Amino acid sequence: MTAAGMAVTGAWRDGDPVGRRRFAEIPPMRLERGTALPRARLAYETWGRLNPARDNAVLVLHAMSGDSHVAGDAEPGHPGPGWWSGVVGPGLGIDTDRWFVVCPNALGGCQGSTGPSAPASDARPWGSRWPALTIRDLVAAETAVASALGVRSWAAVVGGSMGGMRALEWALSRPEQVERAVVLAVGAEASADQIATCSVQIDAIRADPNWQAGDYYDGPAGPVDGMAIARRIAHLTYRSAMEIDSRFGRETRFGGDPLSEGFAVESWLDHVVAGLVNRFDAGTYVALTEAMNTHDIGRGRGGAVSALSRMRARPTIVGVDSDRLYPLHQQAELAEQLGVPLRVVRSQRGHDGFLVETDQVNEILAEALR
Ligand SMILES: CC(=O)SCCNC(=O)CCNC(=O)[C@H](O)C(C)(C)COP(=O)(O)OP(=O)(O)OC[C@H]1O[C@@H](n2cnc3c(N)ncnc32)[C@H](O)[C@@H]1OP(=O)(O)O
Ligand SMILES: N[C@@H](CCO)C(=O)O
CATH class of the missing domain: 3.40.50.1820 (Alpha/Beta hydrolase fold, catalytic domain)
Structure with missing residues (x-):
């Protein structure tokens, strides 16, 4: 589940291609x-x-x-x-x-x-x-x-x-x-349920030692592990249990022994979460998630x-x-x-x-x- 090797921040920076922005x-x-x-x-x-x-x-x-x-x-x-x-x-x-x-x-x-x-x-x-x-x-x-x-x-x-x-x-x-x-x-x-779900995601990011109270940008690593946990929690709420069960069932990661290689649903989560962590900034994740709680x-x-x-x-x-x-x-x-x-x-x-x-x-x- 480690996010080691991921970028410190997926934020767009001055000097990156502007595209049509x-x-x-x-x-x-x-x-x-x-x-x-x-x-x-x-x-x-x-x-x-x-x-x-x-x-x-x-x-x-x-x-x-x-x-x-x-x-x-x-x-x-x-x-x-x-x-x-x-x-x-x-x-x-x-x-x-x-x-x-x-x-x-x-x-x-x-x-x-x-x-x-x-x-x-x-x-x-x-x-x-x-x-x-x-x-x-x-x-x-x-x-x-x-x-x-x-x-x-x-x-x-x-x-x-x-x-x-x-x-x-x-x-x-x-x-x-x-x-x-x-x-x-x-x-x-x-709702209380949405606030609770958002709050545990924020907690996961802030609990990462690389969060550094939000001042991680000059450091060697951002809070990528915390963000990966936050996004796992979020992603499961974005999909239905019915979809996840019917897509993955008890299928294993590589089609072999579940006792040694774990489950396909875990590998799917790894994949979709890595995509987000690589393109998104943890500070923004926290700021916008907190804003949603004020809705x-x-x-x-x-x-x-x-x-x-x-x-x-x-x-x-x-x-x-x-x-x-x-x-x-x-x-x-x-x-x-x-x-x-x-x-x-x-x-x-x-x-x-x-x-x-x-x-x-x-x-x-x-x-x-x-
Ligand atoms: C309104 C907004 O602005 S939201 C902004 C858009 N949202 C995002 O970008 C959030 C992140 N993305 C998502 O949530 C989703 O990609 C969506 C909702 C946009 C699209 O969902 P779906 O197309 O159903 O993607 P799904 O959840 O099935 O994941 C498919 C990926 O998982 C991979 N995958 C599927 N099964 C497995 C598995 N067992 N192991 C590893 N990877 C797997 C697929 O290869 C695919 O990879 P790819 O995206 O690199 O091609
Ligand atoms: N998958 C979407 C849904 C959030 O509402 C996102 O990540 O922004």
């Missing part, structure tokens, strides 16, 4: 907890064209480990294809022949946006000095991208999981700027029901029937409170169903954007 400067901002964030930027990518009326812009928001590369092939700076390349593109659910699609890397991220691995004013990584964020801070930062592009309002804000948290917050905090909100695989607030659309708004009653955007609420992390009843409650039908993705793939069930997601998105 562009950058929006964020003016100094006051974070929700009162801390000042002096200077920051968001990396973003766009597809399609903003029309002369500037009314065809769609903001797509990624989940915790995603980035700005929502569509297209692998390219310099992005070793894999876009994380929703089956959903965003010409003729797809978010049709880039019609829509001007914008996808920013979240504040606190590690793929070009300012986050713990990025240089602070003294040119050293923020590390332990990085301020705690809320989901509302992420949304406040994203307004800089709209300003940079001259987008006054979004025809739609679309996101799943942590992206869905931000889509909800965009619609509630800036109602005049969001015409449609498409919210997938999330609820109105982080609560009702905070300061008289509770979730009161908040939702003020929604002006046309909502589409989508859940995955086998999601054990953000279970379907949470989307059912959102849909009921908003008075819209719940859209259900049928899948064995659990929470990740919103990423992989592209046919169903395309159909729902095409309808939501019609």
